[in-house]
Amino acid sequence: MAGKKKKIRKLKQKLKELRAHLETSGATPEAEPRTKKPLPVSPLAPVGGFPNLPEIAGVRFATVAAGVRYAGRTDVMLAELAPGSEIAGVFTRSATRSAPVLDCQDKIGGSADGGAAIVVNSGNANAFTGSHGMASVRELVSGVSRIVGVPEHRVFTSSTGVIGEPLPHDRIIAKIEDLKAGLSADGIAAAARAIMTTDTYPKGASATVKIDGKPVKIAGIAKGSGMIAPDMATMLVYIFTDAKIAQADLQGMLSQLTDRSFNCITVDSDTSTSDTLLLAATGASGVEITGDGIAPFREALSGVMLDLAHQVVRDGEGATKFVEIRVTGAADDADAKTAGMAIANSPLVKTALAGEDPNWGRIVMAIGKSGAQADRDKLAIRFGDTQVARDGWVDPDYKEEAGATYMKQSDLIIGIDMGLGDGAATVWTCDLTHAYISINADYRS
Amino acid sequence: MAGKKKKIRKLKQKLKELRAHLETSGATPEAEPRTKKPLPVSPLAPVGGFPNLPEIAGVRFATVAAGVRYAGRTDVMLAELAPGSEIAGVFTRSATRSAPVLDCQDKIGGSADGGAAIVVNSGNANAFTGSHGMASVRELVSGVSRIVGVPEHRVFTSSTGVIGEPLPHDRIIAKIEDLKAGLSADGIAAAARAIMTTDTYPKGASATVKIDGKPVKIAGIAKGSGMIAPDMATMLVYIFTDAKIAQADLQGMLSQLTDRSFNCITVDSDTSTSDTLLLAATGASGVEITGDGIAPFREALSGVMLDLAHQVVRDGEGATKFVEIRVTGAADDADAKTAGMAIANSPLVKTALAGEDPNWGRIVMAIGKSGAQADRDKLAIRFGDTQVARDGWVDPDYKEEAGATYMKQSDLIIGIDMGLGDGAATVWTCDLTHAYISINADYRS
Known part of the structure; x- marks a missing residue:
């Protein structure tokens, strides 16, 4: 199947990146200074490089x-x-x-x-x-x-x-x-x-x-x-x-x-x-x-x-997606942040993002475990402008392809409405990729 | 260098596993039943297969x-x-x-x-x-x-x-x-x-x-x-x-x-x-x-x-290490469990375990962020029987090679003494590997 061939190609590319990464790493705990080649620049780095900062008097x-x-x-x-x-x-x-x-x-x-x-x-x-x-x-x-x-x-x-x-x-x-x-x-x-x-x-x-x-x-x-x-x-x-x-x-x-x-x-x-x-x-x-x-x-x-x-x-280690998580309708602001950070930290959500998988079920899971007040049947989820779920179930008009297409972008906005109150918070995270594992499993920083 | 060649060999093996994995996966959200080949058995599976369980009357x-x-x-x-x-x-x-x-x-x-x-x-x-x-x-x-x-x-x-x-x-x-x-x-x-x-x-x-x-x-x-x-x-x-x-x-x-x-x-x-x-x-x-x-x-x-x-x-997804974390000397049992679970859940600790890196600094970090009462300068850490750190610093007799050798085992015991009281807890976790990312980023379960 063409999809599998594409995945194999992606894996080959990943292997190539891993190899390049290995060649540029090599930190050891010796006390003597040694040279270290720079890591490849994050694909999410701001366009245009380091900004022109004004001088600050004093x-x-x-x-x-x-x-x-x-x-x-x-x-x-x-x-x-x-x-x-x-x-x-x-x-x-x-x-x-x-x-x-x-x-x-x-x-x-x-x-x-x-x-x-x-x-x-x-x-x-x-x-x-x-x-x-x-x-x-x-x-x-x-x-x-x-x-x-x-x-x-x-x-x-x-x-x-x-x-x-x-x-x-x-x-x-x-x-x-x-x-x-x-x-x-x-x-x-x-x-x-x-x-x-x-x-x-x-x-x-x-x-x-x-x-x-x-x-x-x-x-x-x-x-x-x-x-x-x-x-x-x-x-x-x-x-x-x-x-x-x-x-x-x-x-x-x-x-x-x-x-x-x-x-x-x-x-x-x-x-x-x-x-x-x-x-x-x-x-x-x-x-x-x-x-x-x-x-x-x-x-x-x-x-x-x-x-x-x-x-x-x-610049998150291995990041390929920059993700804004906007939580609204929570019981209070603290609950909104709790739910948002639970989504932002969930390995299952972050690996789904890495795989460009519009897996809203994992978002529901993360909200559920967060400790924030939540009513499953009042939850609504949006990927960008696309309504994905509402009233505790998938939106009848939602098409999986719409979610999958949206997930291909490098900058994502996930909207959660808890349907409970006026609490709101916005948090930011990145995806969890093979490169994160490579960077952190293979050498000491 | 021989070490790098070995890593490249390991990566090639990983790529092979990923390929095999891709061939055996293929879950899609269709409603019609379809066949699914089994995943390769975890390397940590109990020896001897499924045990002989007694019949329970009733x-x-x-x-x-x-x-x-x-x-x-x-x-x-x-x-x-x-x-x-x-x-x-x-x-x-x-x-x-x-x-x-x-x-x-x-x-x-x-x-x-x-x-x-x-x-x-x-x-x-x-x-x-x-x-x-x-x-x-x-x-x-x-x-x-x-x-x-x-x-x-x-x-x-x-x-x-x-x-x-x-x-x-x-x-x-x-x-x-x-x-x-x-x-x-x-x-x-x-x-x-x-x-x-x-x-x-x-x-x-x-x-x-x-x-x-x-x-x-x-x-x-x-x-x-x-x-x-x-x-x-x-x-x-x-x-x-x-x-x-x-x-x-x-x-x-x-x-x-x-x-x-x-x-x-x-x-x-x-x-x-x-x-x-x-x-x-x-x-x-x-x-x-x-x-x-x-x-x-x-x-x-x-x-x-x-x-x-x-x-x-x-059977943790992608696991190659089974890790027991024994916390003693905490202010109370609840604190011991809090510190233990923070170590057990830390992506930086879990990737270090995957990389067989005796990175006790990340364990200190995880204890620090856990919220458990901790005194940096009373902490002691053991890998198996090897004393790694004590009194808030590396043990003078600790050799990095001893830690590195220990980390090659598939079953690990990490001992933490908080040096504060009688609180104790034991928790269990596994490492965080490329295979976890593959399993969770590449298809829906």
Whole structure:
């Protein structure tokens, strides 16, 4: 049969991809840096490559190749913030969170009088390294403080990469002088590259909003492609703005918007021990965010956060489909998110998406197991504009071919109406493919 | 390099398996029955094939090929129970559970004066079929009651297979006369085969225990291979005993033991809308289970339930590893189970197992995200007898090769000590492989 021949062809193509993948992988847990060829770029990567991000007055960036784990790539970024910069943060809720995360959490809300520095390395997560973990953080913080000239309580560090191996912090400290010398206002794109691990493309987003007739700029970068799930994800996200805003207001806004962006995405339901989102407001625009200015600033910030969150899902390990799940009619918003995330995390739903199978039965299953209040006979499901099921059964006008055709798209929208109340939530996920297994079964990241 | 050549060889083998798999699959949502070749038997299947199960006085079995969905195989089983048989049940907690489940739940605890019948079909789950669902159950129950001669409130039905399509109950009803004519005391092995869906082997277990010097027998069958997770799983389980025991006692024992067996296994964290476990006690042995007899009977029943639960995991879709996760030292038993199930369900842990990668960092991650109380620096991890990590870091004597060698076994034991208290739990899972993706992405079951 022609269909089977096509499948065999697809499998052959997959085998070819696996072979290519094997050739480009080869990470080992040795301490010596080694080269690593990049993974092929995700087919869901934003068209046009890394965006042109505006410079944010009051922030300068530098990157360096310190050989934390791999040679031949930059792996440390430094962001230097002007005195007076307010910093808000959101972190993983993992009970086994890493030493850098614990240190950052402690420092949020400290005095902004001195400058501040954010130092991020890839290659080693400095997680589950016993007492060595915090010792490395202290050495690094002390070195950065001394060389860059900011107070220790204003040095924020993040580490991402392999777990359970001591961080070679001396290799990073040896490069701080170089980093300081290389600081420049337009270094954010290079910073986005330096923090990548299994990411297949760097992630950036920006917005400019006029408040009281004056422009306020926001620019952010992110890394993350697997171990992505609330709360939050294997994600590092750094967002910068020249807005002038009180730390408490900045923190409140960040926490609220995180719940609707980074906490609404999932790749594999796994949560990292290192997730960190820092938002720094330099105040250099002179525009104070109060009163009528709050709503437009929040909206712009929300746009940047959603954009970055979507880019993380689009780089989901092995992903070939970007899927938006819109739940409406739930008993309340929390139930809507619960049902949405159960669908977004279900291996059976995600493999059906990978197979372009309009298998709405698995969606019903996922809603059923979620714990959200549900009435089987009030459920309605849409694939894009196509009504698939209603009143607890397949829609009489639904044709399987319509669903199958829709599933061939790379960007999908699945609509669920629970038929119970006004609760709503939107979450984002990707499909679960052979490539996810290859990436995660065949080598250590 | 030799290692890469070996991987390429493995991939080629995988491709061959995928091809073979494609040739044996081919399920489509057509209503007409069609033939379906069996999947290759799981490499984790118990050695020796289906066990020799004892006949249970008071129960007779029959099977038939009704063409519910597939031709060329039996797909309906009938178990007829003698008057006085007490029946206990445990069911899926899914909010979208199927009509047969709702009907069975209603009937548990009813008068045992008449006989009883259990009718199970594979091929169609009669789930998410709107008002057709309960109508089909009523037709089927009425037909069985009339032909087999048991009260309607004592006819229990289960359906397993595709979701969202109306059950062709007329095809089943047309075969009830044949089923009645074929009833025999030794038909349990055939029954185990008739209820299979994506199972690669039939599942059975038994125990005989002497109480007051007299033998009491227990024999059970199960089906299930995917959509396996508490509470409970895509499982149908039917256990029969000739013990004489009050319904309330039987139900209490079943519920308690389910929490330590079927609710401690997972294949993919997905939960079916149809899970049903029925336990029928005919009383035909004349041995009453009271006082000192309770403990040995419970132990025997527990053994049968654990055996069946493990067989379900061993038939996990695409599984190549059977993994026992023993959590000790947790704050309490519930926390131990929470941490254990988080490890058991983590895609990153399960892909590492598939890749024979002793990646204990992912285990730490899974514990961290579980919500269980955990202190990173008190955690200890063992792979079999090998101490891998302690005091929040890798054990100084641990050699990566020791872990890698251990991971090559097909049966693995992962020990976690949380270092906090006396809470303990053991759960079972399997690895996540390319074959799982193939089975679930490439066709509808």
